[in-house]
Amino acid sequence: MEREIMKELLKWKKSKYRKPLILKGVRQVGKTWILKEFGKRYYENISYFNFDENE
Numbered sequence: 100m101e102r103e104i105m106k107e108l109l110k111w112k113k114s115k116y117r118k119p120l121i122l123k124g125v126r127q128v129g130k131t132w133i134l135k136e137f138g139k140r141y142y143e144n145i146s147y148f149n150f151d152e153n154e
Contacts (some may be wrong), residue, residue, distance in 0.1 A: 108137045 111117050122130050139146035 102133065104133055105137060105140075108133070109141065112141060 111120060124130050
C-alpha cells in the first residue's frame with residue numbers, strides 16, 4: 100500500500116529549494132518507519148540515529 104506521505108517526501112527530495120526535513124506527529128503512527136523506508140527507496144546510503152536510547 101503506497102502512502103500519500105511518500106509522494107510528499109519525494110516532492111521534497113526533488114525540490115531545488117528544499118529545507119531540512121522535520122517530521123512531527125503523535126506517537127506510534129509510523130514516522131520512523133516511513134523515513135527509513137523513504138531512505139531505502141530513494142537514497143544510496145542512509146544513517147539512523149536514535150538519541151532516546153543513548154544515555
